[in-house]
Amino acid sequence: MADVLKRVPVREQDPAVRAHNFDEVCLGYNKEEAMEEASRCLHCKNAKCVQGCPVSINIPDFVAAVKEGEFEKAYQVIGQSSALPAVCGRVCPQENQCEGKCIRGIKGEPVSIGKLERFVADWAKENGIKPETAKVKNGKKVAVIGAGPAGLTCAGDLAKLGYEVKIFEALHKAGGVLAYGIPEFRLPKSKVVDAEVENVKSLGVEIETNVIIGKSITVDELLTEEGYDAVFIGSGAGLPMFMGIPGETANGVMSANEFLTRNNLMKAYLDEYDTPIRKGQKVAVVGGGNVAMDAARTALRLGAEVHVIYRRSEAELPARAEEVHHAKEEGIIFDLLTNPKEILVDENGWVKGIRCIRMELGEPDASGRRRPVEVPGSVFDIDVDTVIMSLGTSPNPLISSTTYGLDVNKRKCIIADEETGKTTKDGVYAGGDAVTGAATVILAMGAGKAAAKGIHEYLSNK
């Protein structure tokens, strides 16, 4: 009998092997492993895990179904709350959400809810199970802007309620950050992302790519000329930030967004694609979030020695613990308590190094984290030929500046009610990074879900 305090371990690709390929790192549970792990669930009456889930999946019910081997039932339970289970099972920060609240976790290790969700979603795909569709259409039309996590979730929920939903996507492919941002080795594109998008389409949702709202057509035109009853804006994070240090426009300096988009959306790592990418021999990734980890691990797989440069210490790294752990296993070098001062440029305008200064942690700042301060006289250089800036993004003004009556806050994020997604403009709802600034896939999904509910209430009373 296995130790109930311990999780059933999940199989992973060997770090030495995976550092050279783009195949998925985590291999997931098989049936037996999933059923055994599910049997660890205490099936709490007042389940804390559900409270920890931004989309309130009925976790005890789906886990119970897995335990009994009733995987299709488990899939439909998850489907009531989540449009993208195969994605969430892979990229949600479960340690801070469902699993962080798991009662099993008090004495031992929490139930691997994320890995179980992933198993159920993958099983459903392999067995051709689709989510349940709406029985009757209600004749009302909703336009959704952006085919990322927020938009797909909102669209899926509304379609299940009987709405005619069309998603407008600016890029040539649906998925948003799932397609352009998160790498193949963490979230396989054709196996997982495309399949989830197909599931949303199977609910009756239409997706039109290559439409930039605010340019190809405005929100006001959607509401008037194209006859939509409501609009949801889930347009995502926006413009990448740079540090404003000397040398930043040199050749070989790019945003993590550019680097990841070239590799993930435009598939630069595959020979048959025309997309060029700067591979680099020695790469510095500046920043400590999940995007920085993704960029670092991608650069490593393209063949570079990679340094992550972060100004605080390991405890403050905003990236998920699992990502940092995986990055270290693969051989990423962490230069912590280090901050770039200048990018060194050769006579031809290419990056030749990065000048940094050592930092130490001082008093806590507004975020509650100890503020990093420079250690005087500790400047040093690292030889690199490529620098990837992963410092977050600032909101894209394309939609807010072209939509009459849509207000933004001081940070230029769209103002929207957290409970309903309602904006300052009648009939227009918003959620995800466009509202909160860069956050996580699941929070965007939660916002998409809340907005679907808000839109449903609004249109039901109209």
Next chain:
Amino acid sequence: MYKILKKEVLAENIYSMVVEAPRVAKHCEPGQFIIAKVDETAERIPLTICDYDRAAGTIRIVFMPIGASTLKMKDLQEGDAFEDFVGPLGRPSDLIEEPIEELKNKKILFIAGGVGTAPVYPQVKWLHEHGVEADAIIGAKTKDLVILEKEFKEVCNLYVTTDDGSYGRTGMVTKCLEDLVKEGKHYDHCVAIGPMIMMKFVCKLTKELGIPTIVSMNPIMVDGTGMCGACRVMVGDEVKFACVDGPEFDGHLIDFDQAMQRQAMYRTEEGRAKLAFLEGETHHGGCGHCGGDK
């Protein structure tokens, strides 16, 4: 899919296509660009709009194949389609925001070089349609490379100059401008679009002549909506994104040397893709980049 209704060869290695793209045609203005993608494995290619027909729902683009994806593009025929065609992107030209009466009081000069002649056309045409007659210089290396001459003649007062003197005036566009000024012409405003090196030298000259000059930048780009930041351009001491802040900027503030350097960023990688495309299965290395020797 975005169907190609008309394809023409304007000059050696310069192609024109009229593409069905009703959403773009309905909203585009002079100065804006589109991004076209031939198929799944192709790059996203940004191209400034050459002409548009709102009623027909079409966009005209003009391009010169240089990399693997633009080579694929030129092989498309009438009746074929682009897999992706998105726009309009970027800000419209500032000219069209100005009151017409003010524009009529200004003497405006357009300087177009090579394939850059195409994006100048919608601006000149727009002014003509609003009763403003501008001057334009089209510059090309030689007679055979002069494009859109007929279209320009219908909408402005045109000067053509060729480097080798085989047609029109002799010399580069900068010489033509100098000569026109010597001949007594006066200009209040200049728009120069063409190769980066041409725009650099036009701006150097117009600065001396005291003519405010707008240029259209066409840097490396991926998404074209502000997401990637690849199109960073130094304008004065500010970093601007050509896709959302441009593509048109005050030419006297642009750091052209840096812009040219940045344009070359992916040259070796693009060269590799181009060789692989041209030589197909027969490409077995030797380019030094593809690893085909190993």
